[in-house]
Amino acid sequence: MSYDPNQGNNPGYNPPQGENPGGYPPPQSQSPEYGYPPPGGYPGSYPPPPQEGYPGGYPPPPGGYPGAYPPPQQGGYAPYGPGGYNEPPQPLPLDEAIQQLPSQYLRVTTKPGANTFAQEKGKAAWNIIWVQLLFLGIVTGILGAISLAITLPNTLNSLNNSHISPSTLEQIKTIYASLPVPFAIGSIFAVIAGFFISTGIYFLIAKAFGGQGTFLQYAYSYLLFEVPLGILSSLVSLVPILGSLAVLAIGIYRIILQIYMTMAVHRLSGGRATLAVLILPIVLIILACVFIIVLVSLLARNISTQQ
Template identity: 70%
Template sequence: MSYDPNQGNNPGYNPPPQGENPAGYPPPQGPYTGYGPPPPSQEGYPGGYPPPPQQGGYPGYPPPPQEGYPGGYPPPQQGGYSPYGPGGYNEPPAQPLPLGDAIRQLPAQYLRITTRPSANTFAMEKGKAAWNIVWVQLLFLGVVAAILIALYVGVALPTLMSTFNSNSSIPPSTFNSIKTLYASSAIPLGIGALIFTIVGFFVGVGIMFLIAKAFGGQGTFLQHGYSYLLFTVPLTILSYLVALVPFIGSLGSLAISIYSIVLQVYMTMAVHRLSGGRATMAVLILPIIAIILVCVFVIVLITAVSRSIPSH
């Protein structure tokens, strides 16, 4: 039955109930009463697109990346490095690299660590720690140390002795025997340097790791050892090369040793999330104890010698 507007006064007409729409019956006008799709929502998304503008206007999302680390991570710090935690440094997540990529990145990492020393620099690198790249660096350092020590004992040292032999009273036969001894011991000393490099790494780093833990450190042994090698490998090789230079080699090696201590402090701050004071104490406590023991030994030795000398 079609709708007739003249039936409005027909007492027999019963309009259909609300919510039903028989054929030919027009939907009511005005507020929504159930006919047709609901109007779009003004809040949220979907159904209310576009979303309400963000503070400061829309578009503008996403915010531009911060300067520094790729992708804007981490945000730049105010006033330099501070201990981890609220208001501190947000380290990147741990992402060990494939061995081939890790090896290719080592030269750039060595240069970055040694020329731009800071706790932030170490914190950027420690997430790449993995045992495979640790062993690669250890073996590389051990082989280089073995070669350089063998060259020094078998070639450089006899040559240096030959230079001063003209002013010495050593017989030629004795001098030739000494040169032969040095030449024959070059290979065993090189092998010993390789073994000592690997064993000394685990012993030395293990002791430093335990000391850092005693001062409240939170890092792992893997991160500690990996970060330690990032500056130890280039500086150790440089120290061996400088030692080959006569006269100034010892001074150069001393300067490199002091600089490595500074880098170790920064490394301890980053790996173990320690403040500068705690990291410095964790690094210097062993040298301080060693200096005290040496001083005590010298005093005891001088006292014993003085008492053994008869008084006149």
């Protein structure tokens, strides 16, 4: 059948099925039951996007629309990566993970942010956690032993001026002189035990605030800043007076990094992550103040009773 252009002006014209001469679509008033666009047509191109489809047209580009799908989970934290949602990296072989640690330490401590930790947490594995813990314990123990050896002569000199008997003084000096080696060995166990206790408490607190991360990711991400900053604190503590101020500044920076890390691992907003990190120190400070007040009041009462 030939196509008559005038038939396009007839609202009742229905073309035979399977026939569309010249590729010309039916009039815009045509019923949608034939699969043609509704009145006004689809903007852009055919086929149309779904009712709640991707922004910017259909079909989506390979890999999806950055930042659009899937949406971030509740809590206000942005998706992985600077440009949108990307799957986190997978754990690395142990030798490769060890080789990447220096660059990870540098990136985490010099470019603080939730996205930085989000891009690293997927590499979490227990083998690299234990390697870092042993390394931190050994280095901390050696630096602690050096610090003890430096302060030991002053301590022994102060004992010489005391009223302690010569035999007792000699025993004390012997004990002090042998302290650096067991101190270094004990530091390894102290670092490991302290790490799991502290991270376990902070992890449970973050969970109570709605955190969604795993303990493995939390422990791994925590070590990414704890290892370099912990070693740096031990080094600067060897410097008299100024070292104490530097340790304080490093401690404050640790808290900031821990907040970012908690945001990334647990998908929490900045406010919730801050509370999850600071609530334990706040409670400890309050308890310390209460203890000091009670202790002072008891001492004052004891003094007044004796008078």
